[in-house]
Amino acid sequence: MFENVTKARAYAYLAGVFWAFMIISNILATRTLEIEFIVLPCSILTFPVLFIVNDILSEIYGYNMTKDIIYLGFIINTFAIVLYHIAMLFPSNSPNADAFAMLLSTTPRLFVAGLISYMLGNLLNSKVLVVLKEKYSDGLFVRCILSTVIGETVDSIIFISISFIGVLPSDVVLTMICCQIVFKSLYEILAYPVTRKVIFRLRTLDDGELKGQI
Template identity: 45%
Template sequence: MFENLSKTELYAMLCGVFTACLIISNIIAGKTFDFFSFTLPCGVVIFPVIYIVNDVLAEVYGYEKARKVILLGFLMNLVAVICYNITIMLPAPVFFENSDAYSIVLGSTFRLLLASFAAYLVGSLVNAKMMVILKKWNEEKLFVRCIVSTLFGEGLDAIIFIFIGFFGTMPLEALLVMILVQALFKTIYEIIVYPLTKIVITKVKGLPEI
């Protein structure tokens, strides 16, 4: 799959995947679902993919390049949100019957946007930074780096998003359970797909620079 690509070419592709997944995640995060009697935001469906790409970027390309992709994703998501709100404000023709549904799906309160943006920036940057720090400590233990960095990143992501987005709307105990379950769900997900993450990292490391 990667044989005909250079690291530079793949970096550009990973930027696209990362950014697309981030924009998708913020569209679906407005809905929650029941998971064995626990309530989780639907963003957990795709956020693990974002963190796997984050791991690959930090492990192969280093923290600075990973940080640039994270900030690019933040900027493009901001552009998407601005575009959503502009289109919601534009008057629809009388024959367009889905204005309310469109607004519900693509619109968002300032509180949820703030929660999403803050959680994403902190969680993603911490995830990437932990990958680099742990690599300096022990370069051989890729599994430990991937899982520990995700646990830290996802933990902070869950704490920030859920407290900013939902504090005061549900009991504190429910918030804490939601944070714990979300962080564990994403971490377990990455443990399950770790073999794939390892294959991708190994393949990318073997690519030519240009």
Template identity: 40%
Template sequence: MKKTVSVLFMFAGILFAICLLISNILATKIILIGSWAAPAGVLIFPIAYIINDVIVEVWGYQKARLIIWSGFAVNIMAVLFFTLALVVPAAPFWQNQEAFATILGSTPRIIAASLLAYLTGSFLNAFVMSKVKILMKGKDFSVRAILSTLIGEAADSFIFIIIAFAGNLPFNVLIGMIFTQATIKTIYEIVILPFTILVVNWVKKVEGVDTFDESVSYNPFSINQI
């Protein structure tokens, strides 16, 4: 029996991967939001968490797991090809190698921190969203979305900043950066929440599904359930 492929699910997965790629490139610039300093990736990265919430809410944890690992694979591919482009000799007349390396070149430590933080935060976000939906019998999407994002973003920010910058920055600065990133990302979720609710309700109506993960395996590495 053939499985039907949801166009909306495919679109959500593509948009998720796009947000990840753009946020990683933007993260090379530090911006000021009010008096808070943060990587420019915070402008778009929270959208990936919102998409994660929508996927879990509509299609369930299994589909979110598929998208999270797909996003991870996209990130790995991007890193490999960015690295290849950096090491291939530049044309003699091209004078922008240093600028190119600044934008697309990252140290192994930064890359490892980013990938580990992404996996941990994304899976935590999906797990909390799925579990709390069951506990709350599908009610109060707003509460569930904010709670899952807060936990996922806090874990993501903590892991990334500690691994990437511990030993190079004072402890109080690290804590401040963790708090700033997690707070900005959660506020982002709250501000855009009315739109997210509209999207969730519309997708549920179009797809005709509202998944409850009653018997799903929450093992991130499970490949038996897709």
């Protein structure tokens, strides 16, 4: 499967991973996990992977090609949510119908929060990394971590603020934002050795069909 991989084929693989984790994260976000006084959506376990893949794409393929994947992810996400709700409109004799609706339904507020935070957070992450690469060709660790911290901070602030301000006390909302930023940043730091290894491996591949585009 991974024999004779080119940068063009690797781009397709990374796009698939990005979109898969995006959908998984949306489903996991319907459940929360509690650690002491901290309450976080279960998507905290998978959503940071989007930013890690974003870093890899931005480092190897640049902003424009990464932006295409982010935009298509936005379309896929919107399409999936619309189809979930269309499916719920039809009567069903399935014993799991109520569980299906409970798991995959979302309020307009959460829907808007998720789409806006996804777009702005990921686009900013990619742009910052590419700008840092142009100015500082060395320092992969710094640009991967810094771009992710900035992107995930914007994502967390937008999503939690739109979703929970006026619903939860202000101190709880602030705690959720801070905890998400810290957890996602630590996630990125711990995963950096893998990120670095993938980036270095991709640099050695032939461009394939991407020749002249990156």
